Amino acid sequence: MAASxxxxxxxxxxxxxxxxxxxxxxxxxxxxxxxxxGMSKTLVNDFGDSFLPPNLKEQALDMDFHWxxxxxxxxxxxxxxxxxxxxxxxxxxxxxxxxxxxxKQSYNANETELAFVRKSYETxxxxxxxxxxxQTALQAGLFEGKTVTAPRLFLPHLxxxxxxxxxxxxxxxxxxxxxxSGTLLNGLDLIRAFVTEYWGGEGSLADFCVELGHFPNRDVxxxxxxxxx
Numbered sequence: 001m002a003a004s005x006x007x008x009x010x011x012x013x014x015x016x017x018x019x020x021x022x023x024x025x026x027x028x029x030x031x032x033x034x035x036x037x038g039m040s041k042t043l044v045n046d047f048g049d050s051f052l053p054p055n056l057k058e059q060a061l062d063m064d065f066h067w068x069x070x071x072x073x074x075x076x077x078x079x080x081x082x083x084x085x086x087x088x089x090x091x092x093x094x095x096x097x098x099x100x101x102x103x104k105q106s107y108n109a110n111e112t113e114l115a116f117v118r119k120s121y122e123t124x125x126x127x128x129x130x131x132x133x134x135q136t137a138l139q140a141g142l143f144e145g146k147t148v149t150a151p152r153l154f155l156p157h158l159x160x161x162x163x164x165x166x167x168x169x170x171x172x173x174x175x176x177x178x179x180x181s182g183t184l185l186n187g188l189d190l191i192r193a194f195v196t197e198y199w200g201g202e203g204s205l206a207d208f209c210v211e212l213g214h215f216p217n218r219d220v221x222x223x224x225x226x227x228x229x
Contacts, residue, residue: 017066017095020075021103027077029101029130032191059205068092089116094123102132114140128179130187149173151183
């Protein structure tokens, strides 16, 4: 299904959702949602003109944020954190931007979770998986015929287990509306590329936010590191 509108020039409120499984979610994987929040009118309008000039404030985006799981009951994040979802699968509106992070290796998404993930992918304009967040998307069949990435440690196994998908060793990879990342903090590399793609450019709020937050601008092919992990 085609995206319902242009993310770069939205004509309505953008619905951003973090989809959580009934497991423990890696907190660093879902943290990049905060860059999107940093560009929202909710946060931007809280700053004085001396810090954030009016010409940048005018670029702030109407965004609603949803933390959603099957039950709507308290979800677990790593490090002992908990988050109270704003929605369950029945109350969540169609999402325009989806973010998914890693759950425990031992967890397998149930059919209701997989159905919601597939539905969200069909109707969204951008679907982002960070680190092990690829697991549910792969299980749901979203990677069929796609070029994606994942944590490099997993790539040899994934190439054998899912040969219908092209697995590449990159910090982040885009295939249409599907955005995937390597491990953990590669989500920060991805989200910088994401906001720059849709809203960046000289004099943009997006560029201001990524520079203010010192979001990394690292080589997408890992050429700046000798580590193979």
